[in-house]
Amino acid sequence: xxxxxxMRDIGKQEILELLALAEKIETGKIKPDxxxxxxxxxxxxxxxxxHFSFDTAIKKLNGKSFSISGTGSTSVKKGETLADTLKTISxxxxxxxxxHSIEGAARFASEILExxxxxxxxxxxxxPTQAMLDLYxxxxxxxxxxxxxxALIGDLRLGRTVHSLVQALHEFNxxxxxxxxxxxKMPAYIIDELKEKNIPFYEVEDIKEILPKLDxxxxxxxxxxxxxxxxxxxxxxxxxxxxxxxxxxxxxNFKVLHPLPRVNEITTDVDKTPYAYYFQQAKNGVPVRQxxxxxxxxxx
Amino acid sequence: xxxQLIVDxxxxxxxxxxxAAGKSFAVAEILNLKxxxxxxxxxxxxxxxxxxKKDIIKIENKIxxxxxxxxxxxxxxxxxLVVIENYEVIKKYKIKIPPKVHxxxxxxxxxxxxxxxxxxxxxxxxxxxxxxxxxxxxEKKYGIEQVKFKF
Numbered sequence: 001x002x003x004x005x006x007m008r009d010i011g012k013q014e015i016l017e018l019l020a021l022a023e024k025i026e027t028g029k030i031k032p033d034x035x036x037x038x039x040x041x042x043x044x045x046x047x048x049x050x051h052f053s054f055d056t057a058i059k060k061l062n063g064k065s066f067s068i069s070g071t072g073s074t075s076v077k078k079g080e081t082l083a084d085t086l087k088t089i090s091x092x093x094x095x096x097x098x099x100h101s102i103e104g105a106a107r108f109a110s111e112i113l114e115x116x117x118x119x120x121x122x123x124x125x126x127x128p129t130q131a132m133l134d135l136y137x138x139x140x141x142x143x144x145x146x147x148x149x150x151a152l153i154g155d156l157r158l159g160r161t162v163h164s165l166v167q168a169l170h171e172f173n174x175x176x177x178x179x180x181x182x183x184x185k186m187p188a189y190i191i192d193e194l195k196e197k198n199i200p201f202y203e204v205e206d207i208k209e210i211l212p213k214l215d216x217x218x219x220x221x222x223x224x225x226x227x228x229x230x231x232x233x234x235x236x237x238x239x240x241x242x243x244x245x246x247x248x249x250x251x252x253n254f255k256v257l258h259p260l261p262r263v264n265e266i267t268t269d270v271d272k273t274p275y276a277y278y279f280q281q282a283k284n285g286v287p288v289r290q291x292x293x294x295x296x297x298x299x300x
Numbered sequence: 301x302x303x304q305l306i307v308d309x310x311x312x313x314x315x316x317x318x319x320a321a322g323k324s325f326a327v328a329e330i331l332n333l334k335x336x337x338x339x340x341x342x343x344x345x346x347x348x349x350x351x352x353k354k355d356i357i358k359i360e361n362k363i364x365x366x367x368x369x370x371x372x373x374x375x376x377x378x379x380x381l382v383v384i385e386n387y388e389v390i391k392k393y394k395i396k397i398p399p400k401v402h403x404x405x406x407x408x409x410x411x412x413x414x415x416x417x418x419x420x421x422x423x424x425x426x427x428x429x430x431x432x433x434x435x436x437x438x439e440k441k442y443g444i445e446q447v448k449f450k451f
Contacts, residue, residue, distance in 0.1 A: 006439065082417055104413035104437025111419075123411050125439050189441045 003110035004118045004292050006126045007164045012171040018291050019136050021300055025061075026287035032294040034063025039293070040093035041067040042086075043120070045101045049260060049282065050120050050130070054097050057289035066093070083112055090115050095296060116296035118289075124160050130259055131164035133288040134218070137281040141255045142215055145169065149213050151177035151204075153240050154220035154265060156186040161259045162220060163190055170194075176201035177210050181222065181236040207240070212249045217242065219258045219265055244269040257281050308341060313360040315382040316372060321345050323376045324355035330371050330449040331364070338362050351378060368451065370398040374431050374444050397427055405433060406448045412438035423447075 001014065010018075024030045039058050043051050046069045058065045082105065090096065090113045098106050099120040106119035106126075121127040139145050150169065152162050156178055166176065167190070176194070178186050178201060185203070194201050204210055211217070222240055227233035241264060242256060258266060258278040270276050294300045319327055324342050333340055339360035348354040363383060364372075372379055373395040383391040403420040414421045414437055423433040431444040 008439065082413075101411070102413050102416055103409060103411050103440070104435070107437050108413045108417060108419055123438070192441075 001295055003106075003116055004128060004296060005107050005110055006119065007128045007131050007168045008126075010128070010168075015132070015135060015168065018132060018288070018295060019139055021295060022132075022136055022284075022287040022291035024300075025290050025294070026284075030300060032061055032290070032297075032299040034058060034061040034293065034297070034299075037063050037094040037297060038092065039063060039065040040089050040096045041065050041120075042089065042096055042098045042100075043067065043069045044071055044082075044105075045099050045121070046070045047099055047121070050099065050127075050285075053282070053285040054120065054289050057286045057293065060286065061290055061294075063293075082108070086113060095293065118292060118296065121160065124158055126164050127160045128164055128168075129285070129289055129292060130161050131168045132292065133281065133285040134161070134165050134257060134259070135168055136288045137255075137257060137277060137284045138216055140284065141277060142253060145172040147173050148215040149175045149177070150216040150218060151179065151207065151210060151214050152186075152218045152220070153179040153207060154222050155184045156180040156220070157184045158223075159220045159259075162218065163187070165218065166190055167193070170197055170199065174199060177207075177214070178203050179205065179207050179240065181232075181240075184222065205239075208246065211246065211254075212251065214254055215251065217254070217256045219256060219262070221261070221263050221265055241265055241267065242270055243267045244273050247273060247275055250275060308358075309387055310339065310341070310358045310360045310384055311387055312385055313338070313358065313362055313383075314364050315384060316357040316359075316364075317354070317380045317382055318348065318351055318376075319355040319357065319372075319379045320351070320376045321353035321355055324357055326375050327355075327357060327372050327379075330375065330451075331359075331368055332451055333357075333359065336362065367402075367404055369395050370401065371404055371449055373397045374401070374425065374433070377427070377431070397425055397431065399425055401425060401433065404449050404451060406450055407435045407438060407440070408442055408446055408448070409435065409438045409440050412440070414438075 041054055055065055086109050095116040097118045097120050098109055101123050103123035103125040106117055106122045110117040119126055119128055142148060156162050219242055224233050254275050255277040256275050260278055260282055324344055341358040343356040345353050377397055379395050381393055381395055382389055401423045405421055405423050407414045407421055412435060422436040426432045432441055434441040
């Protein structure tokens with residue numbers, strides 16, 4: 001593995017190896033030394049939590065990094081091509097973590113640069129390190145990734161997180177449940193892939209009925225700004241709000257995940273239940289990102 | 301009754317036969333034939349024992365490249381290619397859908413890096429009921445009728 005660009009590039013075995021490496025790092029069984037390495041955190045599209053998570057991951061292993069956030073501080077603003085910007089920065093850094101609003105930007109970077117590239121999100125396409133930390137969180141809470149019943153709710157059309165996660169789970173014999181407003185449903189190409197692989201999935205209107213069957217409920221934010229007509233938003237917004245009261249009949253191993261930030265789709269009373277796992281999920285991003293960097297630098 | 305050729309023979313060049321009926325204009329578009337000075341004959345809705353109705357294109361003094369042939373396969377997978385020299389058939393073969401198409405498909409996604417930086421496109425080809433292609437970069441999938449070709 002030279003770069004980390006898309007969940008499409010990574011098979012079941014590699015996923016399991018990376019998760020095992022993340023676990024070893026988190027439990028202190030190994031502590032890779034990143035001190036000789038300088039990482040470039042290129043967030044051409046600004047981000048706070050993914051940016052901080054990578055920065056934390058690097059610094060906790062004694063690594064060094066430099067960052068950009070937005071294009072304001074780069075020569076892209078002066079009309080330089082992305083290729084030239086990347087080639088120049090790659091002369092200073094040992095690896096690049098990159099977020100860009102242009103889809104395929106990270107794959108392009110990996111083809112023109114000699115140093116490892118990690119995709120930290122490319123437009124609406126992929127966010128593979130988020131998918132990996134989601135898998136890590138699922139495995140940590142369930143003890144396995146196999147044969148799980150997983151519901152994804154909210155904005156399933158535009159959220160790259162849910163697309164990457166569904167693809168990442170393909171080989172683990174999952175059963176999926178999707179609940180989304182009419183025009184924010186899971187895209188056809190994701191559905192087609194599930195059909196091709198005979199993976200069972202159900203598109204549901206009411207999540208109450210399916211809650212007792214679930215191991216994982218993955219919630220995403222319904223973005224008000226995606227609705228052309230405010231009335232349409234008002235009609236659906238409450239159907240996808242998770243409250244503590246809704247969770248009375250869930251299984252003991254049940255957990256609620258969310259890529260964050262949340263607005264009101266999970267009420268704060270859920271935070272006090274044993275089912276809330278979204279803040280630990282964010283924390284899991286650190287060992288997972290450490291494992292990915294460690295792997296690409298061939299330190300384990 | 302004397303059998304008569306509906307479309308005249310050519311002396312040297314390429315015949316694309318058994319094009320799915322109605323697809324010859326799309327083939328001509330892909331190959332950018334409107335900008336050729338060569339003699340060009342297009343026959344549409346001819347009867348065919350093999351496929352019922354077919355289209356046919358004859359291009360004088362042009363041998364198609366492998367990339368051009370592959371692109372035809374994407375929109376008319378049953379087409380046959382015939383190379384003519386001095387009115388004789390010297391080569392005849394059924395074209396095959398390629399697993400990948402390099403640089404000749406333009407990604408319809410305006411947010412794809414291939415439409416922003418200087419980078420050659422690459423598409424994986426998937427054939428189910430219809431031919432679909434997926435961009436290696438933005439990973440979006442399109443029906444073959446949704447994409448444009450360039451040579």
